[in-house]
Amino acid sequence: MSIAKESTMITQLPKRAPAILLLLAIYVSLPLILGTSYWLQVSIYAGVAAIGAIGLNLLTGNTGQVSLGHPFFLGAGAYTAGVLGQDWGLPLWLWLPGAGIVGFALGALTGPFALRLRGHYLVMVTFALVFIGLHIFSNWSTVTGGVAGRGIAAPVAVGPLDFANLPGLSRDQGYFWLVWGAVAISGLLVKNIVSSRAGRALMAVRDRETTAEFVGIDVARTKITAFAISSAIAAIAGSLYGAYVQYVSPVEWHLLLGIQYIAMIIVGGIGLVSGSILGAILITLLPHMMREVAGLLPFVSVNPTDTGIITVFALNQILFGALIVFFLIVAPGGLVRSASRVKGLIYRPLAANKKGEN
Amino acid sequence: MIDFIRLLVAGLSLGSVYALIALGFVMVYKATGILNFAQGGLLMLGAYLAQYFINGVGLTFWFALPVAMLVTGLVAMLLQRLVFDRLLSHPAFTVIMATWAVLIVLEQVPPTLFGYDFLTMNDPFGLNIVDLGAVPVFTIDLWTMAFAGIAVGSLAVFFFGTRIGLAMRATASDPEAAIAQGIDPRLIHATAWFIAGALACIAGVMLGGGSRLVSPELSQIALRAIPAVILGGLASPIGAVVGGLLIGIAEVLTATWAPSMVPWMGKNLHLVMPYFLLVGFLMLRPQGLFGKAASGRV
Numbered sequence: 001m002s003i004a005k006e007s008t009m010i011t012q013l014p015k016r017a018p019a020i021l022l023l024l025a026i027y028v029s030l031p032l033i034l035g036t037s038y039w040l041q042v043s044i045y046a047g048v049a050a051i052g053a054i055g056l057n058l059l060t061g062n063t064g065q066v067s068l069g070h071p072f073f074l075g076a077g078a079y080t081a082g083v084l085g086q087d088w089g090l091p092l093w094l095w096l097p098g099a100g101i102v103g104f105a106l107g108a109l110t111g112p113f114a115l116r117l118r119g120h121y122l123v124m125v126t127f128a129l130v131f132i133g134l135h136i137f138s139n140w141s142t143v144t145g146g147v148a149g150r151g152i153a154a155p156v157a158v159g160p161l162d163f164a165n166l167p168g169l170s171r172d173q174g175y176f177w178l179v180w181g182a183v184a185i186s187g188l189l190v191k192n193i194v195s196s197r198a199g200r201a202l203m204a205v206r207d208r209e210t211t212a213e214f215v216g217i218d219v220a221r222t223k224i225t226a227f228a229i230s231s232a233i234a235a236i237a238g239s240l241y242g243a244y245v246q247y248v249s250p251v252e253w254h255l256l257l258g259i260q261y262i263a264m265i266i267v268g269g270i271g272l273v274s275g276s277i278l279g280a281i282l283i284t285l286l287p288h289m290m291r292e293v294a295g296l297l298p299f300v301s302v303n304p305t306d307t308g309i310i311t312v313f314a315l316n317q318i319l320f321g322a323l324i325v326f327f328l329i330v331a332p333g334g335l336v337r338s339a340s341r342v343k344g345l346i347y348r349p350l351a352a353n354k355k356g357e358n
Numbered sequence: 359m360i361d362f363i364r365l366l367v368a369g370l371s372l373g374s375v376y377a378l379i380a381l382g383f384v385m386v387y388k389a390t391g392i393l394n395f396a397q398g399g400l401l402m403l404g405a406y407l408a409q410y411f412i413n414g415v416g417l418t419f420w421f422a423l424p425v426a427m428l429v430t431g432l433v434a435m436l437l438q439r440l441v442f443d444r445l446l447s448h449p450a451f452t453v454i455m456a457t458w459a460v461l462i463v464l465e466q467v468p469p470t471l472f473g474y475d476f477l478t479m480n481d482p483f484g485l486n487i488v489d490l491g492a493v494p495v496f497t498i499d500l501w502t503m504a505f506a507g508i509a510v511g512s513l514a515v516f517f518f519g520t521r522i523g524l525a526m527r528a529t530a531s532d533p534e535a536a537i538a539q540g541i542d543p544r545l546i547h548a549t550a551w552f553i554a555g556a557l558a559c560i561a562g563v564m565l566g567g568g569s570r571l572v573s574p575e576l577s578q579i580a581l582r583a584i585p586a587v588i589l590g591g592l593a594s595p596i597g598a599v600v601g602g603l604l605i606g607i608a609e610v611l612t613a614t615w616a617p618s619m620v621p622w623m624g625k626n627l628h629l630v631m632p633y634f635l636l637v638g639f640l641m642l643r644p645q646g647l648f649g650k651a652a653s654g655r656v
Contacts, residue, residue, distance in 0.1 A: 066454070113637075116640070116641065120393055120450060120592065121640055121644055123454055124588055125637060127584070128636045128637050132630055132634065134630075135626070136624075138624070138625070138626070139623075139624030140624075259455075259458050259462070262455060262458075263455075310470050311469075311474075315466075317463065317465065318463050318466050320459075321462035321463035322459070322463065324455060324458070325456055325460070328455060328459075332448070
């Protein structure tokens, strides 16, 4: 299936040109349209989430290793941006890959646990990793600023091009292009890995570990590599997030964040780069959209003084949980696969009719 | 020495709570194969319900507790019917994520019904202290251990003395053979979830009672019982109890000794101690203290 997919990817390139052009147009114009709107910030958060989700999907979707430990690697990336970008004063082209290298190394250290443990037990270890990570982040004050957190003033200039200070444009607009550019690069990177020999090895390990071993795949190396790459991408997402918000504290790297990332890939589509991006956008937008809608609903209290029967936070969480259950039961393939199924339902009868006419 | 005994009692009390949570976890795992991370949500719900029956309805503690256990158990059964029965043939990943989703929803229910303020349980134990010989201990700590003992004893009677208990053991050892003998798996699942809910409720009441308060944080405390399950072995009820007690003692001793003995390990080491133990055990003995090593065939 993968070989066929790879060849169609190349042959379909001209066919895909309109879609690519459309995405490029959105990429260039969205920050200009949104201007100083609050939704521009939200779309930057969505971009950060998309990078993280792309990394997690490579590990969980393509290699079958379920990890709740994503917040640990995101956090490690943010603090690396703080140390390299602010404390050491390194430029973007050094601190960003630096965060990736730190993430890669931490992922490679976690990898061996994945070798010994499968399924339930791997979930348990990555679950524990989040809390151990929180402990480290709360106590290693020289690097992380302890429980109070630390400021991150990492420069985002590439040569003369400073994304935080583009001539005539706002900081948010520059960051949008920077972050979504990184989404495109990590997406292409993962897509290339998945449709290569290495990617087929990942999927073989996911589907039939023993068989994979028999056909000559080094299962141990494959799993550790998947962990390392996934964590490197997560750390890059974390470093961009830290540089953008300029201040991070340990509470941000909590278990719920790891569950949110898994929710993104479930909602978008397990094992698909497009699914990771779509899921990340949806899960990031959800609470912000809810806030807008909540103002219109009389039973929801947005401010502590309101008299609604449910707070907007509680409603958000309940909707978030319900959304996960809904996708797991009704559309386990995620949005992208459901969309293509719906498209098939519409187009196939049309095509059949045409055949009938001829 | 007196200090040590006091710590031991506090550790055993906390450990009893972990044991109750872990037992519920093991019940559901043995009957349905589900790793139920939503146990903390049930615990929190149980504590809030008991608090409501005492302060809102005006029941006495000894009447409010069984009523709250019944309601929490029924909620757990409802969850099984609405969500988890539909996911039985799904991959483990799907089911685990569903339990997280249910936890996220459950956590929001009590604050929405009863508010975000911390509430007092108004239980009969309060801040009372008993002198054990020369060692003063909290009354609630002794009661917590007693409740855990009663729960473990009743479960033993249930599993080894009743037909449905036998049916549950049969289902745990060979689900298909059990079905062939006419045992309805849905009844088994419902019973397991009910027990898990009732146990979570006792744990929640004891965690929120005495000198402590009923708050949304209760569900976080329940997560620290998960290492207890790994310590004892995922499918071992005895293991859950022993693992729970060990984790409880380890946590209390770490809280007391770590700040002076290993200050470089950072503040609040006791809160991550269970997770360090979890990782250590998974590396050295993944099947737990009482589990059998898994063997697979190609």
